[in-house]
Structures are given as structure tokens and as C-alpha cells.
Amino acid sequence: MEVENLSLKEFCEKVAERKPTPGGGAVGSVVGALACALAEMVANFTRKKKEYENVEPEMERIVEAMEEAREKLFSLAEKDMKAFERVMEAYKKSGEELQSALKEAASVPMDVIRVMKDLGHDLEKLAEFGNKNLASDTLNAMDLCRAVFLVEKVNVLVNLKSIKDEKFKNEMLEELEEQEKQIEGSYRRVREYLEGIVWSSK
């Protein structure tokens, strides 16, 4: 299934039906792509403006990075479905095949999280240097980015639960903690930059 070519309605219907995939992990990945699209809009509205001239190369970089990230996230949504289907298949087979399938199923949401960490860093740039008329869109992208992290974190943990390789498990838990720190840091800083603009005369 080519996720990105499904209509919004079709994708929702596929999520809603009584089939295990696409589940929360794939949905999170798609929401991540939407957050990247919002960030890209902010960068596009900052480009080619006299008052933001000095950040033109940075904005250009962000536009390209967001397009790449969107593609990556759609492919991770597909990978997530395949990984979960493999886990379900593996429950009928050997323990080894199951362990390897679970590792893959924990790694895909971690990949989504890595993309969200980068998105968080770029949102900090947009919050600090980007077009202030789009402050609310930047905040919106950051809220979605953080939610996607939380969604994928659950999907990492739920797979780690049945993984026996303690080394793999501990490495994943450590990375999860580090990524959370990064994303929470971006969240805090983006809000600090922009909240005053959105709420000032409330």
C-alpha cells in the first residue's frame, strides 16, 4: 500500500476498520509528515522577504529537509505496517523469528522519533528566525511533533516489553530518554520564543 497516495478519507477508513494495520505507529508517522509540512510552510513564508534576507540559506535548507522528512515518514508508515504484520506472523513461528520481528517493530517508531528530534531543532530555528506572522503555525507544528514523539514512544515500549535481548532493550531505553530530552527542550524553547506573540494582548 502506497500510503501517501491514499486520500485522507481512505487512510482514515483503513485505520478505522477491524484490521491491525495501519495502527497508531503508522498514524503517528503520517501526523509527523503533516507537522513537517507546516514547518515547511513557515520556511516558505520566510523566504524571499527583505527583512528575513539573512536567513535565506537556512530557510532554503529547512524547506529541503522537510520535503525529505515527509517522504521518509510516509515510507516509515509503510514500514511500520509491514513490521507489525511480521510480528503477528512470527507469533505462530519460532521464538527467534519473533524476537527479530519485535526488534524491527521497535526500531521503526524509533526512526520516526529521530525524524521528530530533527524537526524539533528546525522548529527552534523557525521560531527564532522565521516569519513571525506564522507564529501560530510554528507552535502548532511543535505541538504535533511532540505528540508524535509520545505516540511512537508507546510503540517502542510496547514492543520492547517482549524483547529478551537486554542489551538491545537498554540501548533503546537510553536513546528514548535522550530523544525525549531533546524534543522537550525544543518544545520549551519554541514556546518561549512564540507564546508572547500569540498570547500577548489576550
Place this chain on the structure above:
Amino acid sequence: MEVENLSLKEFCEKVAERKPTPGGGAVGSVVGALACALAEMVANFTRKKKEYENVEPEMERIVEAMEEAREKLFSLAEKDMKAFERVMEAYKKSGEELQSALKEAASVPMDVIRVMKDLGHDLEKLAEFGNKNLASDTLNAMDLCRAVFLVEKVNVLVNLKSIKDEKFKNEMLEELEEQEKQIEGSYRRVREYLEGIVWSSK
């Protein structure tokens, strides 16, 4: 533009381009529809199962409610775009037309928030009575539901900023506070019900 018929890729491209709509409010509404689809999947996997027989009518109700909510959210995404375009038009016209356009632009994200409040309540039901094998999907839907609230809250506030009608403003701020209390309550309870299941043997 019929939002629900756009492919995921097309919708992302429309968000990303240098045009004001669709912006964060419309994206939030679409993410809300995805959260409803996840909730619907959980309800669908709870139905027609002997051990969940006693909650069959409630699950049936939730499936129908989620389908309605999805349609509503797609139409609110379109309304959000129109409302924002009207605000931009109105900036060139009289103060009165602008005030009325801003009220509409603040009301649409509030409508999305109302749908999220109901979704939160249904997610509590799913967390308490739904199929426990889908605990992670229920948690994922709740994280997205809460993020959509935060996204739409920013979009209410950003419009309220320029609204002069103090009565309207205060009513909206009061409702925002009440809805936030409801959604945070759902968030807390859903996590209480399910966290132990997902993290227990971490």
C-alpha cells in the same frame, strides 16, 4: 477544496506551499480525524467478541460517533480555510466585517475542540472497557486528541487577540478553560487505565 478526497501527499503539499491555507487549524482538524479513526479501530476490535459482549451496544455507539466525528472534522478543516481567507479579505475592508470574520475564525477551532472533548470521553470508555490488546492504539489516540486541543487552542487565542467584543472574548476564554479541564481529565484517566498494561514489564 474537498479536503477528505485529497491524497495524503497532496494535502501535505498544499499545507507546505507558500499559501496561508490550509494552515495549522485545518491540519489540527485532520489530525483529529485520524485520532477518531484510531478510536474507531479499537471499538471495532472490541465488538463481536464474547469477553466484551456486555459493552457491545456502547462499542456500536462509539463506532457510529467516530464516523460522524470524522466527517465533521473534515468539514471543519474546510471551514477553517474559508474562515481564514475571509479574515484576510476583511483586513482590506471595514472594521465591522473584520470583527465578524475574526469571530468566525475563532469559532471554528473551538468547534474542533468540542469534538475533541467528546473524543476524550469516548477514549475513556475504550480505555476502561475496550479490547486491552489495543491499549497502545488507545493511548496514541489520546495523545493525538490532546495535541489537537493544544493546536486549536492556539488558533482560538490568536484570533481572540484582535476581537474587541469583550463579552464574546470572555465566553470563549471560559469555554477554553472548561474544555481544557475536560480533555486533561480524559488524558489522565486514559493513562491511568492503560499505562500499566503497556509499560508493566519494561
